[in-house]
Amino acid sequence: MTFTIFDRLQSGGFEQALFHHDAETGLRSLVLLHDTTLGPALGGVRMQPYESENAALEDGLRLAQAMTLKAAAAGLDLGGGWSVIIGDPVRDKSEALLRAQGRFVATLGGRFIPVNDVGTTQADLAVIGTETSPVCADGDPSPMTALGVLEGIRACLRATGGDGNLRGVRVCVQGVGNVGAALARLLAAEGAELLVSDVDSRRADAVARGVGARVVDPATAVVADCDVLAPCALGGVVNDRTLPELRCRIIAGGANNVLAAPEYAAALEARGILYAPDFCVNAGGLTFLEERLLKHDDARAEQRVRQVGERLAAVIEHGRRSGVPPTEAALALARERLRPR
Template sequence: MTFKAAVAGLKLGGGKAVIMADSRTEKTPELLKAFARAVESLQGKYITAEDVGMSVGDIDTMRGITKYAVGGSNEGGSGDPSGMTAFGVFQGMKAAYKFAGLGESLEGVKVAIQGVGNVGYHLASYLSAAGAKLIITDIYPGQVEKVVQEFGAEVVAPDQIYGVDCDVFAPCALGAALNARTIPQLKCKVIAGSANNQLEVDSDGFELFSRGIVYAPDYAINSGGLINVAAELDGYNHEKVVAKVSQVYNTIENILEISASQGIPPHQAADSLAQQKIEDRGGVVVSGAVFVG
């Protein structure tokens, strides 16, 4: 998260919190309020927002306890960040596709989307409007049917998505989708998706690089949601957010240029860029830990 904030140009550090409970069966208003009290006790050192298992309504519940919960629907809230995450991925995908020498337009381009939940659905919407051909998969039939009905997508089974003959693969589900088992199946030219921690291990990034697959690093391309909720801290302005999220295009372009010029995989180029931005702010990165004076 620190690197994501850095490449996005945000004056924030990074952190994640996990509530050890099943969000489908154990989440209650009382549990959310208890978490909110813990967040409030940190007095702004940690700011929470929607993520897997959390909703805008959950943020609204926590806002009754702490102002350090962002992304709510109430006054001044930025709402569901998934649309802006998808918009950033769409911008980054265009940059990666162009960098791969495939053109500037996504019209007619085959995009395989793994996961069409909140972000994946919005990404499908952007791609459909751009004239792309969609091939999708998801473990939840209802989400698949929605995208098929609205955008005319082709559907494949979850375990078949990797081997789909496509131009772009967009992992938009859970992490570690790119690994020693799945990478050999890929027939895409570009990887650009919203999932966090897409590489199972660091060497997977090298494998993609050696195969000539252009990879848009996850935390750089999916930063739109963070940019969206962070905007609340200075007073939310939708137009300014759209303008800033549009810059994900430039960020991905910059990372891929660093990768090409230095002969290193894009995920390493992204880390290098993030570290430089942190150091420019007076921070120090030591073995993955970040210290800011």
């Protein structure tokens, strides 16, 4: 039997998938709404020159689903969604195209709240916001994502017998874009021993100089000898190739969809590697954005973001009591919040 887009939407529990083409600007865009049980779907606007429309769709579906779980596990009153623009952000992006994207998003009547992601900036979101509301263009969530990851790493250290002190702990930050660079700075301030990598060697060198880190080859960073691997780039880090070669005892980072497939959670558990579910440990940015939407001040936002560590500790403990990996425990807690009352 042929597997169709409708099969994929139904099997994944998606509410809606919208496809849009604007002839005047050449915009080819998708908005995927996964679940709005808890509130409007907040998600990124990712612009990439995907190799195919199917690749763009699959990326958006995975990210939308991850946002639902992230919001639910973090105790937020938000749903999960994502938007994908097919195109090269350097060559194809224009004000007209972004405004066309805004008009497309406006057709959802506030059910989708966009935020910047790979290939888009806060300035781009401000342009999109000239045609639709609300949008998240006020305040960069990256530092808060990094702060939540820091507290998550602390929780993992405690769960593996430590006291949460990062001094002398070797952490490999894979990817030093906005989130990874912010995390590296926080870790350096805590006295961690840092390894950093990035596909952009100049960016890796600049961050390393700033925090006193050692640069490692991005091709081998995932399997670097370290206490904590902090993936902060694209997903699929744990896969058939990397799993047997991992030399860390904790995986906790800012990237989404770190596991190439769900079954790797049990495989990591079997290897004695504590995996902090990505949708739990990187929820700081989303928490910050909800605080922004609620018009709360920065102090309140930081207080809530620091609770990422407490929530992760509870997930790890729940998993141990139930005899399941942390990912399964986190999914159970998230699904409980999403269950119709």
